[in-house]
Amino acid sequence: MTETTKKGLSRRTLLKGSASLAGLAAGSGAITGFPYVQSAETKVLRYLGTAVNEGDDISRQCLKDTGIKIEYITATTDDVTNRVMTQPNSFDVLDTEYFSLKKIVPSGNILALDAKKIKEFDNITPVFTKGETPGGKKIGGQGTAPWKVLYLEGKDSKKFATSATEFVTLIPTVYNADTLGIRPDLIKRPISSWSELLNPEFKGKASILNIPSIGIMDAAMVVEATGKYKYADKGNMTKDEIDLTMKVMTEAKKAGQFRAFWKDFNESVNLMASGETVIQSMWSPAVTKVRSMGIACTFQPLKEGYRSWASGFCVSKGVSGAKLDWTYEFVNWFLSGYAGAYLNRQGYYSAVLSTAKAHMEPYEWAYWMEGKPAEKDIKAPDGSLLEKAGSVRDGGSYEDRMGAVACWNAVMDENDYMVRKWNEFIAA
């Protein structure tokens, strides 16, 4: 950049129109020492995360309620982690998944939040704090389950605490239970097990995702479902277990089981909508998207349970002073109901159920959270029709779904080995 500046181009021209660099410029502002010049007028927080929690409606409402202006910096899960490692000053609030913490926390680039300053902290669903549903169902803890990485030993600690402390790594915001998506119109029979993914009946019509850390979890669910092997922890395999899992997958691949793998939301929607695949790993909103195109698609509950994920907020270590206060204000606002209801209406779950409930109509709550047939038409947050009156949510109530979680998205101790094996699988 110095080279370019010498030639007479101003920083301003360089940065104009480049959203990703805008974050950088603001970040370097924080380093040079005059970050709060405008704090009297506008409170701005740079928000780095995946698109799940990000919505114009949320940022607009937040500005209205708190006067905090949110600047979204959107990236994929991998890129978010990447950015925390390499440019920790380029954001203020971090929205990331719990499994990334195993990489992020040891890097020392984030600030633990003080649980005492989070108003609704005690109302956060026991899914996160105790590993059970509000109804008392025990939740599977394989993989990087949130309660294993929720607390730190001390303010500046890089170690996860085994019991509750006041220093929280990530304040939970949103989570869901993932399973396979199917095309009921093309399969024409009930599907009830993960093992169907490798059923030769669907040869050339199945798919999983080509994101190694998640793909291998789905593969492990399949291997266990076929009865070939029982893992001690699917989210933390030994080298032998990785070899075994990849061997099963490689054999299936060589036999032509898979039509394609997918890497992002749209690819998965295209595969399913075009009928290239009839059964595949899928995310809940992608299923909704296929359905909104008028094509039958089910987010199929399976008897072995769900693979779950969860994300939340933490703060860059570069944030301090007034800005830190706004951050708490923002997190408190986020948990106060509007955002939670917004996420619930998309089929995700909010971390604080009571406040979200207060912001939803009783019939919406009954459909989304209690698994009851819809009394009225169910609308998406943007007002478009999602489900007609009378339909029931896939997988039933919150209790049924979250209570049936078998494992959580994870980063394994043998992650490096796993990635190499995954490359081998793709090359096979």
Next chain:
Amino acid sequence: MSEEVLQQASPGLIPGSGTARAAKPTRLSPSCVSWLQAGPMMLVFLAFFLIPLVFVVIVSFWDYNEYQLLPAFSGRGYTDTFEGCIAQLPDLCTIGKTYLKTLKLCFLVWAITLFIGFWVAYFLAFHVRSRTWQMGLSLLCTIPFWTSNVIRMIAWIPLLGRNGLVNSGLMKTGLVNQPLEWLLFSEFSVVLALVHLFTFFMVVPIFNSMIRIDKSLIEAAYDAGATGFQTLANVIIPLAKPGIVIGSIFVITIVMGDFITIGVMGGQQIAAAGKIIETRVNALQFPAAAANAVILLAITFLIITMMSRIVDIKKEL
């Protein structure tokens, strides 16, 4: 660049400043002018290519853990990459398989784009008489670039898919009973998409070489009794060689590093050298990614060196 320099470099370029200025004594020596002309590009090249490249090589010899780079000398990036290559013999290891596949795709795309590109350029250079038409038609070749890469690739799905246009057409005419699965998410579709994307990079340099061929040479060959094929083999192809080599370098370097097109069109099931690098970067294993990048660079460089052995581009230009 100041007017002064422009004036030095090509007198008369700045309108209205011709005679009055030319009379002034020269203040900059010619070599200084050359440096000034080449300087900006050199600086850009240095800052955005050479220096990062040096970093890539350095980092490729670092160690790493889950969340950071460890700046200590280590060959781990390389040893991990070639893991099992000797133990698995005679079977190929991951990296071997990946490069074999990448080279195969690269060769197919190169051969097809060269064949198509050559004839398109030939048509443009020798059959189209008017300059306007030549320009107009070569602009037509840029049509594939009018939409984004992603849209172009996604557009293949409704065309080549199981329920796509081609398959339903074939089924209706009764040519096949079952949809052809290999049309999409296969090596065929990868090569098809790459050819569609990159033929243009062959057409332009070859066309450029061909229009500079002195037409009287072809007439002379004709007068001397050469057949059409002899003229092509002994006059046109040798004279179009620089264009062929430049086009080939474009296509080969792009295809060797490509992982997006191969990923999307191959249904993420076909390994590519670039894909390994991407997976490593996503897993925050930068030294391993850098090591793979160095290997890819070395192989690509080797291919290009071999090609420039065949034709001395510097001399031909």
